[in-house]
Amino acid sequence: MRTDTGEIIHLEDYRPTDFVLERVDLTFELDPRQTKVEARLIFHRREGVGLDMPLVLDGDELKMTGLLLDQEEIAPANYDAADRTLTIRHLPASAPFEITVVTEIDPQANTKLMGLYRTSDVYCTQCEAEGFRRITYFPDRPDVLAPYTVNIIADKEAAPLLLSNGNYLGGANMGDGRHFAAWFDPHPKPSYLFALVAGDLGVVEDSFTTLSGREVALKIYVEHGKEPYATYAMDALKRSMKWDEEAFGREYDLDIFMIVAVSDFNMGAMENKGLNVFNDKYVLADPNTATDADYANIEAIIAHEYFHNWTGNRITCRDWFQLCLKEGLTVYRDHEFSADQRSRAVKRIAEVRHLKAEQFPEDAGPLAHPVRPVKYREINNFYTTTVYEKGSEVTRMIATLLGADLFKKGMDLYFDRHDGQAVTIEDFLACFAEVSKRDLSQFSLWYHQAGTPLVTVSTSYDAGRQTFTLSLEQMVPPTPGQTAKEPMHIPLRIGLLLEDGTEMSLPSPAGAEMTGDVLHLTERKQTVTFEGIPSRPILSLNRGFSAPINLHFEQAPADRAHIARHESDLFARWQALNDLALPNLVAAAASARSGVPARCDAALVDALLTAARDDRLEPAFRAQALALPSESDIAREIGSNNNPDAIHAGRQQIMTAVAVAGREFFAELFDKMAATGPFSPDAASAGRRALRNTALSYLVYAENDPARAAAAFHSADNMTDLSQALTILAHRFPDAPETLQALSAFKARFAENALVIDKWFTIQATIPGAETLGRVRTLMADPLFAGSNPNRVRALIGTFAFSNPTGFNRADGDGYRFLAHQILDIDPRNPQLAARILTSMRSWRSLEEIRAEHARNALREIAAGATLSPDVGDIVERMLVG
Ligand code: B3K
Ligand code: ZN
Numbered sequence: 001m002r003t004d005t006g007e008i009i010h011l012e013d014y015r016p017t018d019f020v021l022e023r024v025d026l027t028f029e030l031d032p033r034q035t036k037v038e039a040r041l042i043f044h045r046r047e048g049v050g051l052d053m054p055l056v057l058d059g060d061e062l063k064m065t066g067l068l069l070d071q072e073e074i075a076p077a078n079y080d081a082a083d084r085t086l087t088i089r090h091l092p093a094s095a096p097f098e099i100t101v102v103t104e105i106d107p108q109a110n111t112k113l114m115g116l117y118r119t120s121d122v123y124c125t126q127c128e129a130e131g132f133r134r135i136t137y138f139p140d141r142p143d144v145l146a147p148y149t150v151n152i153i154a155d156k157e158a159a160p161l162l163l164s165n166g167n168y169l170g171g172a173n174m175g176d177g178r179h180f181a182a183w184f185d186p187h188p189k190p191s192y193l194f195a196l197v198a199g200d201l202g203v204v205e206d207s208f209t210t211l212s213g214r215e216v217a218l219k220i221y222v223e224h225g226k227e228p229y230a231t232y233a234m235d236a237l238k239r240s241m242k243w244d245e246e247a248f249g250r251e252y253d254l255d256i257f258m259i260v261a262v263s264d265f266n267m268g269a270m271e272n273k274g275l276n277v278f279n280d281k282y283v284l285a286d287p288n289t290a291t292d293a294d295y296a297n298i299e300a301i302i303a304h305e306y307f308h309n310w311t312g313n314r315i316t317c318r319d320w321f322q323l324c325l326k327e328g329l330t331v332y333r334d335h336e337f338s339a340d341q342r343s344r345a346v347k348r349i350a351e352v353r354h355l356k357a358e359q360f361p362e363d364a365g366p367l368a369h370p371v372r373p374v375k376y377r378e379i380n381n382f383y384t385t386t387v388y389e390k391g392s393e394v395t396r397m398i399a400t401l402l403g404a405d406l407f408k409k410g411m412d413l414y415f416d417r418h419d420g421q422a423v424t425i426e427d428f429l430a431c432f433a434e435v436s437k438r439d440l441s442q443f444s445l446w447y448h449q450a451g452t453p454l455v456t457v458s459t460s461y462d463a464g465r466q467t468f469t470l471s472l473e474q475m476v477p478p479t480p481g482q483t484a485k486e487p488m489h490i491p492l493r494i495g496l497l498l499e500d501g502t503e504m505s506l507p508s509p510a511g512a513e514m515t516g517d518v519l520h521l522t523e524r525k526q527t528v529t530f531e532g533i534p535s536r537p538i539l540s541l542n543r544g545f546s547a548p549i550n551l552h553f554e555q556a557p558a559d560r561a562h563i564a565r566h567e568s569d570l571f572a573r574w575q576a577l578n579d580l581a582l583p584n585l586v587a588a589a590a591s592a593r594s595g596v597p598a599r600c601d602a603a604l605v606d607a608l609l610t611a612a613r614d615d616r617l618e619p620a621f622r623a624q625a626l627a628l629p630s631e632s633d634i635a636r637e638i639g640s641n642n643n644p645d646a647i648h649a650g651r652q653q654i655m656t657a658v659a660v661a662g663r664e665f666f667a668e669l670f671d672k673m674a675a676t677g678p679f680s681p682d683a684a685s686a687g688r689r690a691l692r693n694t695a696l697s698y699l700v701y702a703e704n705d706p707a708r709a710a711a712a713f714h715s716a717d718n719m720t721d722l723s724q725a726l727t728i729l730a731h732r733f734p735d736a737p738e739t740l741q742a743l744s745a746f747k748a749r750f751a752e753n754a755l756v757i758d759k760w761f762t763i764q765a766t767i768p769g770a771e772t773l774g775r776v777r778t779l780m781a782d783p784l785f786a787g788s789n790p791n792r793v794r795a796l797i798g799t800f801a802f803s804n805p806t807g808f809n810r811a812d813g814d815g816y817r818f819l820a821h822q823i824l825d826i827d828p829r830n831p832q833l834a835a836r837i838l839t840s841m842r843s844w845r846s847l848e849e850i851r852a853e854h855a856r857n858a859l860r861e862i863a864a865g866a867t868l869s870p871d872v873g874d875i876v877e878r879m880l881v882g
Contacts, residue, residue, distance in 0.1 A: 006870040011321040011374040017139055018053045019043040021146045022096060026136070028116075030123055030154040030198055032108045035116060036065075039103075039136040044096040051093055057086040057101075057137035058130070060115075064137065066102030086137040101137045110134070111788065111829040119264035120223065122199030123159065124277060126270055129320055129379045132191035142317045143422040145188035152198055153180045159198040161221065165189070165273040167255050185273055187253065188420060190316055195272030197221070197260045204230040208241050210251045216241075221260040222283065229284035232295060232681065233259065233302055240303040243337050248411060250310045259283065259302070263754060266790055266832045267383070269301050271308035278305070281755055281791055287679040289756050291720040292686035299341065304334040310415065318422045320379045324371045324447070325425055327383070328391020332399075335392060342683035345570035346620040352545045352571070355393065357632055359385035359548075363452045364636070365842040366879045368479035372425050372447040377874040380832050386450070393548040394446045398429075400491045400518055400546050401443065402436045409435040442522060443489040450479035453488055455521065457553040461536040468496070468533040472526045474549075480878065490521040493546035493569075496530070496537035501566040507532055518546065538562050540576075543569045555579065561607045570621055577611060577625055578633075580604050581654070585634045588650030593643055598650050600657035609662050612669070612691075619673060620687025623694045628654060631805045632843075641848045644805040648768055652701075659701035666702065669695040679718050686720070693724040700728050710738040719756070722746070727763050734767050747784075757784055758795035765800040765807075772807035773815055776800050787826075790833050797822050801840035808840070809847060813854025816841070820858040823872060824865050831869030838862070838875050856880070 025040040043055065064081050067074045069091070080087045091097060110117035115134025116125050125131065133140040150164035156179040162171065166185025173179045201221040208216045218237060220230045237259070244250040259276045261283035269278040282301040285294055311333060312326035339347040362368060362385055369382070371391045376382055399407040410432035418427060425447050433440045456473045476485035494517055496504040506517060511528040513520040519528065538559045542551055563576035581604055588598030611617065611625035631651055635642045659666065673692035675685070700709050706729055713725035726746055729739040743764070750756035761784075765776055779785060779796055786792045801808050801819050808815040819841070827834040844855035862868070863876045 006377060006873060008375050008377050009320075009379075011319070011372075014319050014321075016046065017141070017144060018046055018049040019055050019091075019139070020046050021139060021144050024146045024148045025151075026148065027151040028153065028196060030107075030152065030159060032118060033106050035105050035107055035123075037101075037103045037105060037136050038066075039101045039138065041099045041101070041138070042096050043091075043099060045091065045094055047094075054087045054089040055091055055099070057088075058133040058140040059084060059086055059137040060130070060133045062134070062137065063104045064101065065104050066100065068098075068100040070098050071100065081137075103136050105135065112832070113264060113266045113790070113830060114832070116196065117264075119262045121158070122201065122260075122262060123154075123197065124199075124260070124262050125194065125196050125272075126266065126277065127194050127272070128192040128270060129383075130192075132194055135194075138191055140191050141319065142190040142192060143319060145190055145316070145420070145422060147188055148183075148185045148194065150183045150185075150196065151180055152183075152196060153178055154198050158200065160200055161198060163195075163197040163221075163258060163260070163275055165193070165195055165275050167274075185254075187273060187314065189273050189313060190422065193271070193273045193313055193316075195270070195275040195277055197275065197277065200224070201260070202227045204234055206234050206238065208238055208252070208257075210241070211245045212251060214252070214255075216252050216254070217256045219256065219258045220283065221258065222280070223261075223263075226261075226280075226284055229286050229289070230261070232285045232290075233283045233298055236299040236302040237306060239299075239341065240306040240337060243303070243340065244307060244310070244333075247336065247340070248310070248333070248415075250307075250415070252309065253314070257306075259305075263791070264789055266830070269305045271305040271312055273309070273313050276305045279791065281758075284755060285681070287681070287718045289719055289750070289753055290681075291723055291759075292681065292689060294719075295681040295686070296338070296342070300334050300338050303337045304330055307333045307337070314420065315415070315418045316422045318424050320376070320382070321372055321374065322424050323379075323382060324387045324391035324394075325423065325428055327388045328371065328393075329395050329428075331388050331392035332395035335396075343618055343620055343687070345574075346618070346624060346683075346687070348544060348571045349574045349621075349624045351389075352575075353630075355385070355389050355545075355548060356636070357630060359389045360452055360550075360636060361632065361843045362386055362839075363390070363450060363479070364477070365845065366480060366881065367839060367842045367875070368450045370448050370450045370482075378835070378870040380871055381835055381874050390548055393545075397443070397446065397491050397547060398432055398440075400493070401489075401515070401520075402432060402438070403515070406436045407432070442486075445486055445488050449476055449485050449488065450482055451477045451485065453490060453547075453549045455490065455492075455547075455549050455551055457539075457541060457551065459539055461533070463536070466531065466533050468530045468537055468539075470528045470539070472521050472528065474521060474524060480881065487522065487524045490547045490549060492519045492521055492541060493517050493543035494519050495540040495543055495567065495569065495572070496533070497540055497562065497566055498535060498537060499562075501562075503568060504533070504537060506530070517543070540567055540569070540572045542575075543567075543572045545571060545575070557601065557603050561603055564607045564611060564625075570617075573611065574621070574624055577607055578629055580607055581628050582634070582637050584654055585629060585647075585651055586637055588654050589634060589638065589643070589647045590650070592649035592653070593646035598653040598657075600654050604654075605658055605661045608658055609665060612662070613665065618684070618687055619691035620683065623687065623690035626658075626691075626694045626698070628658075635805070635843070635846065640846050642846050643848050643851075644809045645811070648806045655698070656701045659698040662698060663702040666695040666698045670699060675717075689718075689720050693721065696724070697728055700732055706733040706736045706738040709733075710742065713742045719759075723759050723763065727766075730763050730767055734769075734771075751784065754789070754791070758791050761785070761792065761796040762799045765796050766804045768804065768806045770807065770810040770812075772800065772804060773810060773818055776807075776818070788829070790830065793826065793833060794837070798837045798840070801837060809851055809855075811851060813851065813858065816844075816855045816858035817861070820861045823862055827865070827869050827872045828867065831871035834869070835871035835875050838872060838879075841879060844879070 022042040027038040029036040107116045107118045114131035152162040162181035164183035169182040171181035202224040204220045206218045254274045261278045261280035265279040311329045414431040453476045458471045460469050509528045509530045560576045560580045567573045591598040612622045634647045673688045709728040716722035823834050
């Protein structure tokens with residue numbers, strides 16, 4: 001199983017290693033340019049493996065300076081060191097033996113940020129998925145688990161701090177200006193969870209006592225001076241540890257848990273055993289520099305990485321095809337955590353918005369793949385919203401199908417049975433099948449069939465017979481490599497509402513299994529009849545988004561308005577408002593395309609304002625209710641032949657119609673939601689800010705004048721309000737003097753704070769309209785733009801491509817050509833970053849022909865690049881096929 005040469009790896013080819021790794025002992029002599037790594041690996045030949053079978057280890061860009069068997073040099077005839085592998089022959093039959101590999105690496109030159117690299121003078125590692133092989137030759141795959149001892153030697157002044165996984169064994173000065181530290185991790189782990197950090201950092205310390213009384217030291221390491229910014233992360237960590245004990249019965253298992261925040265990181269964070277490494281964006285926060293969204297992300301990601309300790313680390317993946325086993329499950333766990341810490345309904349709405357904005361387009365385009373793929377060329381390209389977010393939804397559906405008690409029993413069985421193992425999705429599902437005695441084989445299609453199922457529904461009510469009938473039909477669209485699909489097991493939560501606003505208790509129907517309020521759709525076509533229904537009910541379908549599907553249900557606007565007003569499930573209320581808004585927005589886009597003014601249904605305006613006025617509802621929900629579907633939601637609803645300019649213009653008109661109709665109310669709301677006390681990042685206070693800023697945004701639409709947003713900018717006392725006001729100014733009045741003044745004031749105030757300057761870039765990169773490409777080019781020449789820092793590249797180039805539909809998709813194709821050049825420029829330095837940003841083009845086929853043609857040409861230009869990484873090569877190839 002080797003993945004880095006660009007060859008395709010297939011699930012069906014999986015087989016265990018020939019040699020069992022018993023123990024790992026690593027010694028690092030750190031040096032920015034010449035780090036020496038000595039790896040002592042104890043192996044034995046697996047029973048039944050022939051004597052002629054060599055030991056094959058993985059490597060990547062390594063310089064080997066020594067190779068020994070039981071401390072004796074291995075003769076060159078007995079090994080081959082190739083680019084990607086080290087093959088050693090004539091090894092003992094069954095007795096354990098020790099292989100020592102000595103390598104020399106150059107952390108300073110490592111711009112891929114995989115393996116051991118340097119960030120702001122700190123040594124740091126990232127090994128998932130296949131970075132460990134860039135440190136030493138090793139069986140670098142997740143089913144090879146061993147305890148690790150790590151010795152780190154470094155210059156004491158440059159690196160007073162020497163960290164690795166597990167518990168600290170001890171350390172001492174070496175008398176030559178260097179010192180060493182030794183760490184031992186008793187929990188067998190795969191190499192992708194290895195971590196080393198060394199440097200000079202500040203620390204925030206705390207402690208946590210586990211349920212069984214274990215005292216755990218908690219440490220968050222940050223750049224000196226940034227300690228005060230880490231207190232929220234520490235608080236989130238302690239809450240996560242407690243929650244995992246209460247909700248899942250999982251305790252922490254080492255004496256110390258460490259988090260290190262670094263500024264150059266390819267992703268959000270990494271769950272290395274006992275030593276999480278984080279993008280500092282997801283650790284550092286204070287009211288002046290972090291928005292409410294930043295606080296929520298920090299809380300969620302701290303929790304996510306911590307939860308991996310059980311779902312991912314103690315029980316890990318047999319192979320990378322099983323990635324969703326740890327990622328989907330852990331996302332589900334962090335979603336539940338945030339739902340418990342904040343508002344469950346608002347959290348669910350945010351999750352579904354994200355799923356629809358990111359995963360649905362992936363599932364509908366050329367990059368679609370199953371939650372558990374069966375082949376890959378570059379595994380890093382499979383850390384996708386399908387594996388993560390759809391993977392979480394599939395876990396949620398298991399909980400929905402089984403109910404809370406059986407789900408918990410299944411999880412407990414999984415933890416008991418598989419602790420310390422590397423397992424598969426089948427192992428996971430078997431636990432739930434066993435405790436529930438349910439056959440989950442049809443359900444398991446959610447892991448294997450790509451594409452978002454479409455469920456078409458119609459209803460009829462027979463007053464004479466007092467029956468209510470649902471006709472349901474499901475279809476899973478074809479996706480790359482999968483043309484014919486089987487019907488899925490789709491759990492649909494439903495409610496029957498009555499005209500007076502109450503809800504019926506559900507009788508058990510004919511034609512489908514029902515458990516509680518969950519209707520089980522299992523056939524391609526299914527007719528379900530409820531008897532004894534005294535009057536026409538209003539059907540609320542897919543409550544809580546119980547299944548990640550597209551729903552085609554022609555429901556009368558009055559019924560949708562009724563749901564928006566009376567549903568007990570707040571998610572369903574929000575969904576109904578969306579369903580009311582979408583046809584208006586689609587029609588408005590069509591009008592804009594043909595140059596006629598759009599119409600906005602009075603019923604929509606009324607429903608939106610009714611929800612927003614309802615003081616019984618929490619402000620965060622009311623803010624969500626007022627937020628119309630995004631431009632990409634509208635594009636997805638239209639499906640093909642999209643014109644982003646028309647979608648944008650149409651949406652602006654609907655926004656204006658709502659704004660004008662609600663102008664006085666929005667002005668009142670803006671005042672009413674003003675802060676009453678000092679800043680607090682809690683969910684309720686964040687909800688008030690969200691509602692206030694939504695009101696501000698509508699007001700500015702109604703007034704068509706920058707004055708109010710400029711005033712909000714100047715009076716803001718926290719980053720949420722400040723950045724919202726700046727966004728409104730820049731996006732609505734990009735050239736107004738108020739905007740230019742605000743942008744330069746913001747830049748001057750925060751020039752020293754990289755994370756805030758990222759926001760300054762992002763706000764400008766997302767200004768709607770074709771001219772923004774010019775701005776982005778200018779911004780790239782700004783001294784503050786740093787092409788080597790992934791956060792900065794994502795903030796400017798990434799957000800332009802992902803989140804600026806009118807700017808990026810400009811009709812002349814310049815946006816795509818710009819991106820193609822950027823991808824070709826970034827790829828040699830940092831292939832993962834380049835490949836990720838390139839996925840912004842995943843929906844190119846749904847554009848109108850002229851733009852699609854430009855997009856295709858840009859993709860071809862990338863494909864013709866002389867030396868593409870497997871990462872970019874794989875994405876561009878899949879994007880062009882078909
Ligand atoms: N497991 C890491 C992601 C690693 C990505 C490798 N390309 C973070 C997470 O999901 O928690
Ligand atoms: Zn994860």
